[in-house]
Amino acid sequence: MVAPASLDLDADCAARAKQGDRAATEILVERHQAAVARLLWRFVRSQADLDDLVQDTFLRMVRGLPNWRGDQPFIHWLLRIATNTGRDYFRRQSVRSRWMVEPTASPTDPPQPEAIDPAGDPAARAAAGEVKSLLAQLSPDERTLLTLHHLEGWGLAQIAAQFGWTLTATKLRAWRARRRLRALLQAKDYS
Amino acid sequence: MKTPPDNSDPQWENLLQQAKADLAPPVDLPALLRAVRQAPVARRESWGEEFSALFSSGRIIPACFAGAAAFALIATWQAWDAWQALPWVQLLDGSLGGAS
Numbered sequence: 001m002v003a004p005a006s007l008d009l010d011a012d013c014a015a016r017a018k019q020g021d022r023a024a025t026e027i028l029v030e031r032h033q034a035a036v037a038r039l040l041w042r043f044v045r046s047q048a049d050l051d052d053l054v055q056d057t058f059l060r061m062v063r064g065l066p067n068w069r070g071d072q073p074f075i076h077w078l079l080r081i082a083t084n085t086g087r088d089y090f091r092r093q094s095v096r097s098r099w100m101v102e103p104t105a106s107p108t109d110p111p112q113p114e115a116i117d118p119a120g121d122p123a124a125r126a127a128a129g130e131v132k133s134l135l136a137q138l139s140p141d142e143r144t145l146l147t148l149h150h151l152e153g154w155g156l157a158q159i160a161a162q163f164g165w166t167l168t169a170t171k172l173r174a175w176r177a178r179r180r181l182r183a184l185l186q187a188k189d190y191s
Numbered sequence: 192m193k194t195p196p197d198n199s200d201p202q203w204e205n206l207l208q209q210a211k212a213d214l215a216p217p218v219d220l221p222a223l224l225r226a227v228r229q230a231p232v233a234r235r236e237s238w239g240e241e242f243s244a245l246f247s248s249g250r251i252i253p254a255c256f257a258g259a260a261a262f263a264l265i266a267t268w269q270a271w272d273a274w275q276a277l278p279w280v281q282l283l284d285g286s287l288g289g290a291s
Contacts, residue, residue, distance in 0.1 A: 020232040029227050033218050041215030054218050055226050062230045120214055127209030150207055185203055 010074035018065045025065075029058050032075060036082045042151040043086035043144075045132055053089055057082045083148065083162055090140035134184055142177035149174065 010031070016024035033054060040053045060081050068077055131151065135143045148154040148162075160170035 022228060022232075025227060026224055029224060030220070033220060033223060034215075037215045037218045041213070047216050050215065051219055051222070055223055058223060058227050059230050062227060062232065121212055124209050124211075124213040127206050128213035131206060131210040151210060153211070185200070 011070050014065065014068055014074045015070070017062075018068065025062060028061070028074070028078075032078055033058070035075065036078065039079060039082050039152065040086055042132075042147050043089055045129060049089070053082075053085050057085045060085065080162055083144070086147070087140060087144040087163075090143050093136075094140045134181065134188070137184055138177055138180055142173060142180065145170070145173055146177050146181065 010028070013024040013027045013031075017028060036057050037050060037054050040057065041050055044050050044053060057078070061078055064081065068074070128151070132147075135146055135150075138146065144163075145159055148159050149156070154162075156170050156174055157167055159165075160167045163170075165173070
C-alpha cells in the first residue's frame with residue numbers, strides 16, 4: 001500500500017520532470033530504484049544484467065514521461081515499464097540462444113563464478129538460480145508470467161492487467177506454462 | 192478446460208520459498224543517475240511541430256508518393272464520374288432539343 005503523501009510527492013515530481021526538471025527526475029530515480037531493482041532481480045542472474053535493466057527502465061521512463069498521465073500512481077506506471085523491460089530481456093535471450101552459432105552462455109547455464117555477487121543468503125541465491133534456470137526453458141511470455149507469479153507472488157488478474165492480456169488468455173497461458181514446467185520438474189526428478 | 196497441472200510438490204514449493212527470500216543486490220546509483228542525466232529530455236511536441244515534421248526532409252519522398260497516389264485516385268474518380276454522366280448529358284440534350 002502506498003501512502004497518499006508519497007503518491008502526491010511522486011505526482012508532483014513526475015509533473016515537474018515532464019517539464020524537463022532534471023532534479024525532479026533524479027528524485028524519482030532515487031525514490032524508486034530499489035523497487036525497480038527488486039522486481040527486475042527476479043528476471044536476471046547477475047549484477048551486471050540487473051544494472052543494465054534498471055538503467056534501461058529509467059531511460060524508458062524519461063522517454064515516456066510526456067505520455068504519463070496522473071490518473072494512476074506513478075509507481076504502477078514505472079513498474080509496468082520495468083516488467084516490459086524484463087520481458088524484452090527474456091525475448092532477447094530467447095532469440096540470441098536460438099540464432100547464435102558459436103557457443104555462448106545459455107540462460108539455463110549457471111552464472112559464471114565472477115558474475116555471482118556475494119549474496120546475503122547463499123541458499124536463497126542458489127534456490128533462485130535453480131528456479132530461474134528452470135523457467136528459462138519456457139517461452140519468453142510463459143517465463144515472464146511464471147516469474148511474476150511464482151517469484152513475485154502476483155495474481156493472474158494483475159499480470160493480465162500489466163500486459164493488457166485478457167484474463168482468459170492469461171489463465172490459458174498459465175495453464176500451458178505450468179504444464180511445461182511440470183514436465184521439466186519431472187525430468188529433474190522433482191516429483 | 193481441465194484443472195491446471197499442479198506444480199505444488201513439497202520440494203518445488205520449498206525451492207520457491209527459498210528463492211523468494213533472495214534479495215536484489217544494491218544498484219550502482221551514481222552510475223544510474225549519470226545515465227539518466229545524459230538522457231535527452233523528451234517533451235510532447237505541439238501540433239505545429241508535428242505538422243512541420245510531416246514535411247521534413249526524411250519524409251519528403253514518401254509524401255510525394257502519397258500525394259501522387261491521392262491525385263491519381265481523385266482524377267480517376269472524377270473521370271469515371273464524368274464518363275458515367277455523359278449518356279445522361281446526351282439524353283438531357285435530346286429531351287431539351289439541343290441546339291447543337
